[in-house]
Amino acid sequence: MKRYSVQAMVLSGALALGLASSMTMAVAADDASATVARFEKFSYQGRAQENVRPRDGEFVNPILSGYYPDPSIARVGDDYYLVNSSFTNFPGLPVFHSRDLVNWTQVGNALDRPGQADFTGVRASQGIYAPDISYHDGLFYIITTCSSCPGGTGNFVITAKDPAGPWSQPVTIRGLQGIDPSLVRDGDKLYVVYNNAPEGKPRYEGHRAIWIAELDPRTLQFAGKPKVLVDGGVVPAKRPIWIEGPHIFNKDGYYYLICAEGGTADEHSEVVFRSRTITGPYVPGPVNPILTQRDLDPKRPNPVTTAGHADFVQTQNGQWWAVFLATRPYPGNFYNIGRETFMLPVDWKDGWPLMLEQGRTVPYAVTKPALPPQPAAPVPTSGNFAYVDEFDGPLSSAWIGIRIPRAPLYTVERGALVLRAGAPLGDLRGVPAFVGRRQQHHVATVSTVVDAVPRHDGDRAGLVAMQNDDNHVFLGVTRSGGKDVVALYKTEGGKETLVASRPAASGRVELVMDMDGGQASYRYRDGDVTTTLADKVDIRFLSTQKAGGFVGVVIGPYAASGSN
Structure with missing residues (x-):
């Protein structure tokens, strides 16, 4: 497998693709100064902590899991x-x-x-x-x-x-x-x-x-x-x-x-x-x-907490339903995955609507609307599910970054996502070379393979779990003190801390993040050796309660240059 420098890579036959199918972003084929990294296959597997088992004719709340x-x-x-x-x-x-x-x-x-x-x-x-x-x-x-x-x-x-x-x-x-x-x-x-x-x-x-x-x-x-x-x-x-x-x-x-x-x-x-x-x-x-x-x-x-901010819709057969936001905290009343979209029927009594009687809990399993059944979505949005993006075509509309790039950040080619470095995370005036998917379950495993060789101290490429500009986790390859390492950094309140690092034998490394509520484990495979870099790391600083704000964790590939 060819190794790609984080500091410089020449792209042959750059492919015009973008953050969405209607937004084209190309990487110039002769730009030898671009900071780039290659990512192969993004895998996600998530499991809801509440273990709901719906009966026939029921759906599972939330209808859109994660930060929606x-x-x-x-x-x-x-x-x-x-x-x-x-x-x-x-x-x-x-x-x-x-x-x-x-x-x-x-x-x-x-x-x-x-x-x-x-x-x-x-x-x-x-x-x-x-x-x-x-x-x-x-x-x-x-x-x-x-x-x-x-x-x-x-x-x-x-x-x-x-x-x-x-x-x-x-x-x-x-x-x-x-x-x-x-x-x-x-x-x-x-x-x-x-x-x-x-x-x-x-x-x-x-x-x-x-x-x-x-x-x-x-x-x-x-x-x-x-x-x-x-x-x-x-x-x-x-x-x-x-x-x-x-x-x-x-x-x-x-x-x-x-x-x-x-x-x-x-x-x-x-x-x-x-x-x-x-x-x-x-x-x-x-x-x-x-x-x-x-x-x-x-x-x-x-x-289920923080329920509110609803909108109503009447079906073609006269029923009324409400969508609304709510959260599913893990113990301690923390949630990292943000506010989600739930749905309940609306009952009418004496000319007034009621979504849920006071004192009742928002149900996880609800009788489905009386509408013709529809095939399941290719990638589910509720319940337990898994998916793999092989990077064999344009990224789906579910992929997002932070802020709006003015210059190309990535391309998809030959089964890989290729990122060119942007601004470092936390630089509000710039756009980081980061594109990810929402974490949709508190119990989730995310993995990718990064192929990159750092040339200068501070160059890095890997996975980022981002709550906001000041609270995020980086797992990936970097150069520190002139040596290539696989490192885990956490940034809490804008302050970055090295959690752990190990020497890197090669530039091609599989990275795995295992999240379970307020704890996470981070591992990697370098060649034939799998190593746990850090276990049971406290990640409550990625929760809304600690980090503040209104968003949820987004996880995906990231590349940055130490010169930024």
Whole structure:
């Protein structure tokens, strides 16, 4: 097997491929100065810690395992489409399709090319927040927020005739402040409903309001003065926090407004209001919240927590279902894999919806919707599953990096992913040579083969498990003190520490990460010898509780030069 230098490699017949099928990225064939590394076969095997055994006719929650938060859903005929937040991961705004609400296949990413957004200097948990997907008159719409992006927080709309793309360039709604916008139509009028600061001075930390404003359907700009629909939350006297994630829909002569309330941690919930007119006044339902897990024993086995931020959809046979985010912590109330997409039926009583009675746990096994069955997706998104990417064609739309590259980072050729080095992890002004897949189970094994020879101290190539810019793990080949080694580094709070290293006999090494909740083992095979580099490493620093933010762990190939 030919060995490839981390400092220099000449690519013959560079193949134009990209982070998504619609984004082409080529490596120049005569660029002898490029820092590159070759990766063969990426393998993933995951097992849920809760060991759910569904009966015939049941599906398993979550329907999208791993870092897929803030779901929004839309139905067009017999087809369902779902989109999630993606923050500064790119390609972003993953779009899924299903016909039975259970088996989901990612059909693309709505943000898949430079120029649609700019994440320069933007941290991992900023960027694209809480999208909303809708359909009208032959066109799909996604409205979302680009938080802390250059030029300030902006709310924009993109459109497409096909949800698989291509999606349009963003249209920024001038003057629209706040986050979590969604579009709602009322006859020939178009409105945007969103979270923003209340009128006047906030009375307490987390005091927010839900606003509505009419938009011009043609220009997507304000056509009327914004108006407050909800100030604070269900019971203002109790000083509710972070009313957000609003959606409005019409049923039986009422306009229903559903919102998240309580923040995104353990106090998260979903609440409901209704009105006879779209612009209010809105009154809260007699039972609120309509979904929460905050009142349950935190020591219960296999808990589902932080449930909220829902969106509703009505099936073609009249049933109502809700998708929402929640988490599955491991012991100690930690979770590394982020917030996930769950689904429950919506029950209606006396004209009000209820997702789950208070005091009940979110079930892992649920009766399937009464819809025609659909074949399982090629790569499942729920339950226990495994897959292998042989790098024998374009990367699927599930592969993501961090921030948006302006120059080529990789190519796929001859059964290998070839990375050219980018900015080091943690450099907010640059783009690291990193492309990965979401860790979708707390119990997971990820492996790849890296073929690279360091030439200078600090050159490295291997696997990275990344929670954010300041919290990640590197396992791979590097040069240290003039010697080639296989090393394990952890970066916690922006501080890098060498955990362990061993001399490398060759540049071609198989790397394996074994995660089990808050612990992990790291091993490698160099030639015919398999070595455990470190065992039972505490990786709780990759959890949301330790690292902060809103994302989950992404694992994949990475290459960097010591000169960066």
